[in-house]
Amino acid sequence: MRQKLRFTAVLVVLVIVLGTASYREQGKRQKLSFPESLDLVVVTVGGEQVTLREMAFYIAYEEGSMEDAAIIYNPDNTDEYWRLYTNHTFLREQAKQTVVDMTIHDTLFYQRATAEKITLSEEEEQYLANDQQDFWSDLTEEQRARLGVDEETIDASMRKMALAQKYQSILAEMEQVDYEDYSIGGTEYEKLLAQHTCELDETTWDRVPFGSITVDH
Secondary structure, rough: HHHHHHHHHHHHHHHHHHHHHHHHHHHHHHHOOHHHHHOOOEEEEEOEEHHHHHHHHHHHHHHHHHHHHHHHHHHOOHHHHHHHOOOEEHHHHHHHHHHHHHHHHHHHHHHHHHHOOOOOOOOHHHHHHHHHHHHHHHHHHHHHHOOOHHHHHHHHHHHHHHHHHHHHHHHHHHHOOOOHOOOOOOOOHHHHHHHOOEEEEEHHHHOOOOOOOOOOO
């Protein structure tokens, strides 16, 4: 009798464990509603938290770049390009990783730019204003609604990127290396990156429906 009770208890525990694991796995697979998840923290760079709201520009930019390439690849079926598998991964996943890489890169260089009080020149401000206007104008009303952020948020992210790029240029000149050496994947950038703590909330990021936010794939 005791043995039977013990066996039953083990089964109950096993069912609970499996049920909990299944629930967690289902939670991981369930995609987020992007506009309702903008304040979720996805990346932390040197202690600074970056939310989906701050990553919205990079997501829209990379989705747009992918879609432009997809139209060239097959204008009758752009989904075919998004599903391509190369270098042991899908292009969609490569592009999604690029969003993270750009976010970390620009956050890191922006931190250094602000610490050293780097500012944009009058000419650079004008270039930035034009780029900001062009980017926002290129988004349709539907894309803006699906992205869930306002023009000011996009402008702030693009300003951050501009300052990051300026600092990258200054640093490359100081170190007497090519600008690209401090770009994503560059030798000098990888050395710099290794000196900082950067964390990605993979559980949250996995649930971000990249490829289905400003486009439909």
